[in-house]
Amino acid sequence: MKFKTFAAAMLVASIVVSPLALAKDKVYRWKLAETWGPNFPVFGDATKNMAKMVDEMSGGRLQIRIDSSNKHKSALGIFDFVRTGQYQMGHSASYYWKGKDIETLFFTTLPFGMTTPEQYAWFYHGGGMELMKETYDKYGIMSFPGGNTGNQMGGWFRKEINTLEDLQGLKMRIPGFAGEVLAKLGAKPTNIPSAELYTALERNTIDALEWVGPSLDLRMGFHKIAPFYYTGWHEPATELQFMVNQKAFDKLPEDLQAILTYAMKTAAYDMYTQSTHESAINLATIQQDYPNVKIRSFPPEVMNAIKAENDKLLAEFAAKDPQVKKILDSIEGYKAKARQWTNFSDRAYLDNFDSK
Amino acid sequence: MKFKTFAAAMLVASIVVSPLALAKDKVYRWKLAETWGPNFPVFGDATKNMAKMVDEMSGGRLQIRIDSSNKHKSALGIFDFVRTGQYQMGHSASYYWKGKDIETLFFTTLPFGMTTPEQYAWFYHGGGMELMKETYDKYGIMSFPGGNTGNQMGGWFRKEINTLEDLQGLKMRIPGFAGEVLAKLGAKPTNIPSAELYTALERNTIDALEWVGPSLDLRMGFHKIAPFYYTGWHEPATELQFMVNQKAFDKLPEDLQAILTYAMKTAAYDMYTQSTHESAINLATIQQDYPNVKIRSFPPEVMNAIKAENDKLLAEFAAKDPQVKKILDSIEGYKAKARQWTNFSDRAYLDNFDSK
Numbered sequence: 001m002k003f004k005t006f007a008a009a010m011l012v013a014s015i016v017v018s019p020l021a022l023a024k025d026k027v028y029r030w031k032l033a034e035t036w037g038p039n040f041p042v043f044g045d046a047t048k049n050m051a052k053m054v055d056e057m058s059g060g061r062l063q064i065r066i067d068s069s070n071k072h073k074s075a076l077g078i079f080d081f082v083r084t085g086q087y088q089m090g091h092s093a094s095y096y097w098k099g100k101d102i103e104t105l106f107f108t109t110l111p112f113g114m115t116t117p118e119q120y121a122w123f124y125h126g127g128g129m130e131l132m133k134e135t136y137d138k139y140g141i142m143s144f145p146g147g148n149t150g151n152q153m154g155g156w157f158r159k160e161i162n163t164l165e166d167l168q169g170l171k172m173r174i175p176g177f178a179g180e181v182l183a184k185l186g187a188k189p190t191n192i193p194s195a196e197l198y199t200a201l202e203r204n205t206i207d208a209l210e211w212v213g214p215s216l217d218l219r220m221g222f223h224k225i226a227p228f229y230y231t232g233w234h235e236p237a238t239e240l241q242f243m244v245n246q247k248a249f250d251k252l253p254e255d256l257q258a259i260l261t262y263a264m265k266t267a268a269y270d271m272y273t274q275s276t277h278e279s280a281i282n283l284a285t286i287q288q289d290y291p292n293v294k295i296r297s298f299p300p301e302v303m304n305a306i307k308a309e310n311d312k313l314l315a316e317f318a319a320k321d322p323q324v325k326k327i328l329d330s331i332e333g334y335k336a337k338a339r340q341w342t343n344f345s346d347r348a349y350l351d352n353f354d355s356k
Numbered sequence: 357m358k359f360k361t362f363a364a365a366m367l368v369a370s371i372v373v374s375p376l377a378l379a380k381d382k383v384y385r386w387k388l389a390e391t392w393g394p395n396f397p398v399f400g401d402a403t404k405n406m407a408k409m410v411d412e413m414s415g416g417r418l419q420i421r422i423d424s425s426n427k428h429k430s431a432l433g434i435f436d437f438v439r440t441g442q443y444q445m446g447h448s449a450s451y452y453w454k455g456k457d458i459e460t461l462f463f464t465t466l467p468f469g470m471t472t473p474e475q476y477a478w479f480y481h482g483g484g485m486e487l488m489k490e491t492y493d494k495y496g497i498m499s500f501p502g503g504n505t506g507n508q509m510g511g512w513f514r515k516e517i518n519t520l521e522d523l524q525g526l527k528m529r530i531p532g533f534a535g536e537v538l539a540k541l542g543a544k545p546t547n548i549p550s551a552e553l554y555t556a557l558e559r560n561t562i563d564a565l566e567w568v569g570p571s572l573d574l575r576m577g578f579h580k581i582a583p584f585y586y587t588g589w590h591e592p593a594t595e596l597q598f599m600v601n602q603k604a605f606d607k608l609p610e611d612l613q614a615i616l617t618y619a620m621k622t623a624a625y626d627m628y629t630q631s632t633h634e635s636a637i638n639l640a641t642i643q644q645d646y647p648n649v650k651i652r653s654f655p656p657e658v659m660n661a662i663k664a665e666n667d668k669l670l671a672e673f674a675a676k677d678p679q680v681k682k683i684l685d686s687i688e689g690y691k692a693k694a695r696q697w698t699n700f701s702d703r704a705y706l707d708n709f710d711s712k
Contacts (some may be wrong), residue, residue: 024380053545057413112709117472117506117632124626125633150473151701211699216504231704256524258412266618269625270480275483276473280690280697287696295700297708307709322519334636339635340643342706344567344651345507346471348587352653353468353663 018034028038028252030064032089033081035096036326038068041233042274043240044216046147047091050242050267062252064089078243080308083139088248091146094132094241095176103135104318106327107143109152109238111310113176113331116148116237116272118338123239126334131327142249144264147238150279154230154298155210156201161230164305173197173209176314178234184309201225209233214286215278223290231297233306240271384608386420388445389437391452394424398630399596402503403447406598406623413615420445420607432609434599439495444604447502450488450597451532458673459491462683465594467534467666469687471502472593472628474694475698479595482690487683498605499619502596502610504663506635510586511566512557514576517586520661529553529565533669534590540665550576557581566590570642571634579646585654589662596627620692 032051036043051064067087069075078090079097099106107128114122121127136143155174161167168186173177179189192200192209202208202225211217213232223229243263251259265309286293298306318325388407392399407420426549427430434446435453451464463484470478476640478484479501492499497579511530517523524542528535535545548556548565567573569588579585598620607614642649654662674681 005590053614053618055428057611059611115705117628118636120629121633121636124629133685142516151705153701159415183556214697231700231708233705237704253415255413255415258409262413262618262622266622266625266686269622270659273474273476273480276694276697279701280474280477280694283697283700284693286632300708303708311412323641337634337640338632341632344639345509345635346592347703348653349471349507349592350698352587352589352656352659352706355477 006210027060027305028062028256030062030088030248031067032064032065032091033067033072033074033087034069034091035075035078035093036068036091036140038070041219042149042271042278043091043147044068045155046240046267046271049270050263053263053266057263058256062256062259063141079141082243082245084143085245085248088245090241091171092241092243092245093146093238094143098176101135101139103323103327105177105323106331107132107135107239107241110314110331111181111234111236112231112307112340113236114335115342116150116239118335118342119148119237119239120145120269120332121338122334126338127330128334130273131330136243136321142244142246144242144261145268146242146264146273148154148240148293149212149215149235149238150233150272150275151213152232152238153210153213153217154232154234155208156217156226157208157228158201158204158226159207160228160294160296161302163299167302171206172210173200173206174234178210181306184247185305198222198225205355207355209252212238213275213279214282215275218282218286221286223286223293227292227294229293231285232333233298233303237335239268242268331355333345363499381417383416384418386425386444386604388420388447389423389428389430389434389443390425390447391431391434391449392424392447394426396424397575398505398627398634399447399503400424400436402623402627403629405626406619407525409619409622410615413619414612418612418615430659432606435495435497436599438497438599439549441601441604444601446597446599448597448599449502449594454532457491457495458677459679459683462598462680462687463488463491463595465591466670466687467537467590467592468663469592470691470694471698471707472595474623474691474698475593476501477596477694478687478690482694483686484690487686489572490515490679496602498602499601500598500617500683502598502620503624504631505568505571505594506631507569507589507697508588508591508594509569510572510588510590511564512573512582513584513586514557514560514582515563516650516652517658519655520658526564527562529556529562529588534566535670536666537590537662538548540669541661548625554578554581568594569631570633570638571631572619573640574642579599579642579649583648585642585649585651587651589654589659590607595622595624598624659691 031046035045040307047066054062054064070184076096078092081087082090093108095108154197170187172187172189173192174189175191183189197209198221201209211220318328374381390403402420410418422631430540434448437443438446450460453460467610490498526543528543528545529548530545531547553565554577557565567576674684
């Protein structure tokens with residue numbers, strides 16, 4: 001074949017074949033803003049895991065760059081980044097947006113709420129996803145489960161809590177809804193930046209604090225200065241959140257939409273598995289290296305008082321807003337059925353063999 | 357451009373451009389054989405869910421046809437179908453292959469073993485996947501988690517079990533390892549085809565049976581004829597299994613390999629979520645429509661005797677085979693740490709609020 005003919009052929013080839021090839025080969029470059037700092041364990045692994053799965057499954061056609069808080073400088077600006085389209089995606093937690101929209105508070109976890117398996121069942125089979133869509137649609141944001149921490153611990157205390165009296169004036173770092181509940185019982189909830197928490201606890205600026213659980217608490221070092229580690233009640237199944245700008249999503253080809261959607265779902269489940277692992281390993285380390293750490297549960301008197309205040313507060317929320325009532329009714333109705341099953345399955349199993 | 361030149365150009369185009377286009381557009385048609393019959397709930401949904409995700413994410417480039425047992429006529433032939441390449445994929449449960457290779461017994465669940473979240477943590481972070489690969493590599497089979505039932509119930513009994521005496525001569529449908537354990541205590545385990553179970557129980561051919569849990573038991577109708585429903589001990593976290601023929605997998609392009617791998621992982625997690633939901637809903641139905649059904653746990657005397665026999669049997673397995681010992685040591689070592697965490701997180705949470 002002569003060179004001239006070949007060149008002509010290639011020209012035609014590029015005209016005839018390329019449009020399809022181009023559509024299939026087009027690379028979409030997205031940015032994700034996350035609330036967490038760089039290399040934040042577990043939470044930050046969830047975004048990396050998601051982006052890696054998308055890259056592998058799309059053959060590199062959807063590239064997601066992750067900006068941590070050191071880059072975008074606004075840990076709690078994720079909602080607006082995604083709403084305005086400045087970032088196509090975000091990774092954060094829904095309950096951070098309660099100041100913008102009270103409905104968002106109920107898609108992360110609730111004190112005395114569902115466990116992680118119960119809550120996933122509610123999201124995917126009990127109406128949770130549909131309710132979350134109703135909340136986020138008005139902002140042009142798609143919201144998805146973004147990884148679960150499992151049951152969070154009740155926190156590190158320098159003194160034991162034996163009666164309701166012990167809560168009087170207790171200075172505790174415990175933000176959000178749970179802090180409001182404890183305040184009703186005389187505690188003084190405060191919020192303190194994470195970098196200052198250790199020193200604040202060590203110098204008695206605060207008497208107690210809650211963070212997450214062994215998976216993230218170990219590196220903070222609280223076990224060295226607070227001997228009482230209390231079991232949890234306020235965040236039984238904290239689910240992080242992926243957010244996607246609806247318009248950006250609509251511009252993706254269908255196969256990339258599917259790849260992104262399922263990668264987020266898998267990364268969320270995977271984080272729950274990783275949280276379980278890191279908690280188990282780190283708890284074992286704490287118990288081995290710091291045998292003086294005592295794990296306690298609040299006595300029934302304290303727990304029942306907290307529960308009563310919690311129920312009152314939720315009832316107030318529901319009375320103020322019909323959509324909140326709808327969400328809470330869905331959660332409470334589902335939990336009642338799911339908890340029956342949990343009690344006769346995992347709880348009975350764990351209790352029957354005294355596997356402590 | 358003249359027609360002749362255009363035709364020549366297209367010929368060249370097909371030579372120069374098509375190989376790439378062909379590789380990208382090539383449709384792979386696979387077949388999956390599953391142990392279950394057509395439209396089998398939950399288990400069968402896992403394979404459909406997996407195939408649907410693969411189809412959507414691959415833009416139709418990987419098509420997986422599902423053959424249920426009515427088609428391939430060999431519910432327990434799945435291992436050989438995949439080993440020989442007659443089917444590229446299978447969906448079944450690893451413990452069905454213990455007759456071929458005793459190591460396979462330990463990748464589904466064990467009596468008194470890990471709960472579902474603990475077991476996923478073991479698979480993905482505690483060495484479970486690596487051990488499963490060592491077992492299945494010799495057959496050219498890749499094995500993956502295939503969906504979890506959650507904690508299975510101990511079974512339906514026509515009479516209450518109050519003492520070890522009540523196990524003497526008890527005719528119970530309970531296959532496998534758990535059956536061997538009960539046999540040591542004087543029970544008479546039998547296996548009966550599922551279609552005949554209801555009649556066998558009704559006519560006192562058997563005194564008791566175990567199936568799965570409310571998710572699948574409700575449709576079997578056992579609650580109409582056996583008033584005692586016992587909590588579980590023998591299958592705390594039954595994980596089904598996807599199998600893939602290694603050679604077939606190696607022939608897939610990298611992006612389809614990733615799509616298949618993550619679709620299987622997601623479908624497995626999804627089945628656990630669905631199992632939780634179906635169990636919750638169906639348990640509520642049983643309790644509402646059949647208030648005479650009594651949910652019981654075996655008394656400590658019975659439970660401890662069962663546990664002792666179970667431990668003896670496992671020790672015998674380990675003594676006979678170093679690879680089995682390696683697998684059991686991994687499971688027991690991981691469970692010890694993970695259970696500590698479960699006890700201080702979900703178990704404490706559930707016990708503290710007496711949420712029965």
